[in-house]
Amino acid sequence: MAATHLFRKGIVFTALVFLAGATPPPSRTWVAIGDSITYLNDHTDETDHRITKGYMTRVVEKVPDLHYVNQGHNGWTAGRIARQIDSLGLINAEIYSIFLGTNDWWSGRPLGRFADYARKTGNSTVYGSFRIIIDKLRSLNPKARILLITPMQRVDFVYLFNLQNNAYGSYKPKNGQTLESFAVAIDSIGRYEHLDVLDLYHTRSLEMKKLVKYKRLKDPQTGAYRDYPYPQFIGVPFDPKTDAYPYPIGSIAKTYDGLHPSDEGYAIISRKLVKILKRY
Numbered sequence: 001m002a003a004t005h006l007f008r009k010g011i012v013f014t015a016l017v018f019l020a021g022a023t024p025p026p027s028r029t030w031v032a033i034g035d036s037i038t039y040l041n042d043h044t045d046e047t048d049h050r051i052t053k054g055y056m057t058r059v060v061e062k063v064p065d066l067h068y069v070n071q072g073h074n075g076w077t078a079g080r081i082a083r084q085i086d087s088l089g090l091i092n093a094e095i096y097s098i099f100l101g102t103n104d105w106w107s108g109r110p111l112g113r114f115a116d117y118a119r120k121t122g123n124s125t126v127y128g129s130f131r132i133i134i135d136k137l138r139s140l141n142p143k144a145r146i147l148l149i150t151p152m153q154r155v156d157f158v159y160l161f162n163l164q165n166n167a168y169g170s171y172k173p174k175n176g177q178t179l180e181s182f183a184v185a186i187d188s189i190g191r192y193e194h195l196d197v198l199d200l201y202h203t204r205s206l207e208m209k210k211l212v213k214y215k216r217l218k219d220p221q222t223g224a225y226r227d228y229p230y231p232q233f234i235g236v237p238f239d240p241k242t243d244a245y246p247y248p249i250g251s252i253a254k255t256y257d258g259l260h261p262s263d264e265g266y267a268i269i270s271r272k273l274v275k276i277l278k279r280y
Contacts, residue, residue: 030277031069031090032056033081033133034099034149037260038072046074048160050249050256051263058270063277069093077104082123082132092144095280096137097273099149101126101182102259106167108175111185117192126182130189145280147273148190150183152200153208155230156215156238157259158247163240169258171208171234196276198269205268211255215246227251 032038040047041054056068071088073081078100081088104111104126112125120135121128137146159165170179183201190197200206214227217236225244228236238246247257254265261269 028066028095028280029069029091029093030056030059030066030095030097031071031093032097032099033090034072034097035076035103036072036074037102037152038070038099039074040260041072042070043074046161047256047260050160050252051261051266053263053266055261055266055269055273058266059273059277062270062274066095066277072099075103076100077107077109078126078129078133079104079109079123082129085132085136090136090140092141094141095145095147095277097147097149098130098133100130100151101186102151102154102179104129105151105170105174105177105179105182108177110175111177111181114185114188114192117189127185127189130186134189134193145196146193147196147198147276148186149198150186150201151179152203152206152261152265153179153211155208155211155255155258156233156246157257158238158240158245160245160247160257163243163245166238166240167259169208169234171231198272198276200269200272203268203272206254206265210253211265212247212258213251213253215258216244216248216251217246218243 040051041056044051056070060066060068069091081100110125112127114127116125116127117131120131123129123132134146137144153170155169157167180201183199187197187199209230214229215233216225216227217233217238219226220237252262254262256262
């Protein structure tokens with residue numbers, strides 16, 4: 001009995017020594033570059049807590065050796081990121097993601113041509129902006145994995161805290177350009193550079209008809225509020241000075257305001273990202 005007891009103690013002691021000396025799993029850094037959809041991950045109060053956590057938090061819950069750095073900038077375009085690329089404090093990381101384009105589309109920035117990317121023509125087009133950004137990341141870590149994320153589709157956006165800040169959806173062009181053309185451009189960059197591309201624009205679960213359940217607007221005939229589903233609300237007037245916020249809690253689907261993902265929307269994005277990032 002004594003020998004057996006000592007043998008068991010020896011096993012326990014050996015296991016403890018092994019565990020104490022075991023090397024912890026390596027920690028990888030993921031720098032997520034983006035606009036407000038990325039920024040809001042760490043600023044849920046700016047959604048009036050309509051979301052609980054964004055896509056980066058959800059990803060690292062599933063990929064435990066990964067930690068993220070939030071380089072989301074509220075309202076920024078790829079052009080502004082490129083212009084300020086040397087002052088953002090970007091660090092050497094194993095993984096970078098770039099989730100931009102929707103603000104470039106809405107602000108009317110010229111998409112340009114693929115030649116602007118290939119020939120490094122500068123920051124006057126979105127293609128050129130992406131070249132500046134990607135070149136910067138490669139200068140930080142030539143071996144880093146770079147993941148491109150296309151813009152999502154969007155319906156009419158109304159900012160929760162300022163109704164004057166609103167924009168129509170991607171169901172029609174802005175400045176003669178469709179949002180889809182920006183997604184296609186980002187995909188073309190990915191194919192050229194042999195980078196993974198997460199195409200959210202063509203993700204069926206994030207189609208325009210699924211982004212909000214309805215938009216609450218005044219019926220032009222009666223003046224009474226009605227809940228209009230997509231696409232019935234297109235063209236129905238909205239007066240930010242007198243009308244109520246058109247996306248009450250009950251309207252939330254894949255977005256909470258027509259543009260920014262809800263918890264459900266972020267969950268879709270994070271599941272797709274996890275599948276990619278687990279391969280890296």
